[in-house]
Amino acid sequence: MTDVLNTMVPDAEATAPAVLSVQGLTVGIGPRKAPKPIVTGISLDLVPGRIHGLAGESGSGKTVSSLAILGLLPANATVGGSITLFDADSNGAGPGGTELIGMRRRALNRIRGRRIAMIFQDPSSSLHPQLTVGSQLTDHVRTHLKLGREAARDRAIELLTRVRVPNPVEALGRYPHQFSGGQRQRIAIAIALACDPVVLLADEPTTALDVTVQAGILHLLRDLADERQLAVLLVTHDLGVMSAIADEVSVMRHGVIVETGPREQIFGAPQHAYTRELLESLPSAQGADTPSAIQKEAGR
Numbered sequence: 278m279t280d281v282l283n284t285m286v287p288d289a290e291a292t293a294p295a296v297l298s299v300q301g302l303t304v305g306i307g308p309r310k311a312p313k314p315i316v317t318g319i320s321l322d323l324v325p326g327r328i329h330g331l332a333g334e335s336g337s338g339k340t341v342s343s344l345a346i347l348g349l350l351p352a353n354a355t356v357g358g359s360i361t362l363f364d365a366d367s368n369g370a371g372p373g374g375t376e377l378i379g380m381r382r383r384a385l386n387r388i389r390g391r392r393i394a395m396i397f398q399d400p401s402s403s404l405h406p407q408l409t410v411g412s413q414l415t416d417h418v419r420t421h422l423k424l425g426r427e428a429a430r431d432r433a434i435e436l437l438t439r440v441r442v443p444n445p446v447e448a449l450g451r452y453p454h455q456f457s458g459g460q461r462q463r464i465a466i467a468i469a470l471a472c473d474p475v476v477l478l479a480d481e482p483t484t485a486l487d488v489t490v491q492a493g494i495l496h497l498l499r500d501l502a503d504e505r506q507l508a509v510l511l512v513t514h515d516l517g518v519m520s521a522i523a524d525e526v527s528v529m530r531h532g533v534i535v536e537t538g539p540r541e542q543i544f545g546a547p548q549h550a551y552t553r554e555l556l557e558s559l560p561s562a563q564g565a566d567t568p569s570a571i572q573k574e575a576g577r
């Protein structure tokens with residue numbers, strides 16, 4: 278199985294310190310006096326250059342956890358624990374890092390989209406249908422990086438080139454609906470990368486795409502994590518995707534992380550009964566030894 282999975286993941290390196298650390302995160306949603314517990318005490322570290330997969334069945338709390346990191350939970354959510362960003366470029370980040378829970382909205386807005394970026398399952402949700410790709414990209418970099426018009430356009434072309442959108446100069450003048458789903462996700466990634474974030478949260482980024490296109494996006498995320506030393510949190514229920522790309526994996530169930538470990542351990546020697554159950558439900562994993570379609574594509 279290991280041979281099959283090694284296609285996209287580099288050898289384990291000495292682990293660098295976390296750039297974002299979640300400790301004992303709890304989220305309840307509902308009336309303040311009696312919120313419904315959704316996430317109950319999860320901890321995980323995001324490390325530069327590493328992809329941390331958050332797996333688990335639907336409703337286990339994966340999305341709520343990533344929204345908590347972004348400070349985007351609904352107003353009736355109660356959040357506890359600690360989410361610390363260790364990033365020299367963030368306002369007020371000392372050696373102890375910046376605590377994001379309870380941070381004032383304006384300060385959080387400066388971090389969100391700039392230091393912590395995100396992409397979602399449906400790239401259209403982060404793209405305005407009536408604005409050209411060029412104006413969306415340049416507006417974003419002009420707002421956050423205070424670049425002039427020409428410099429912002431150059432930056433937009435550079436970003437579209439990096440995420441391999443064909444004909445980047447021409448692409449600037451086109452609207453999101455004029456691109457395929459995979460290309461739209463690449464554009465959403467370009468916007469996410471525009472301000473050189475240190476953390477990228479990717480919530481089911483390939484779920485809506487067909488297998489061949491999925492593999493291309495996963496390759497891109499892997500390359501970006503490596504070359505930009507991006508710390509990536511990859512949220513997906515798809516263990517095939519996880520096994521093709523993640524360095525570390527946390528398995529979540531009913532709001533709790535039941536097991537965390539290196540990819541090889543989770544897929545090769547799972548410790549928790551629920552992880553084993555999930556692996557047994559993988560179509561190809563009536564043996565994990567059989568390469569899934571996505572792994573085959575990704576290994577090309």
Ligand SMILES: Nc1ncnc2c1ncn2[C@@H]1O[C@H](COP(=O)(O)OP(=O)(O)OP(=O)(O)O)[C@@H](O)[C@H]1O
Binds near residue numbers: 339
């Ligand atoms: N705004 C909300 N109000 C009330 N309950 C919510 C809200 N958002 C999420 N939940 C509940 O929190 C639980 C966890 O949801 P979450 O979306 O995090 O699951 P998930 O693991 O990401 O699942 P999926 O893979 O289906 O997206 C679910 O029971 C969901 O119904």
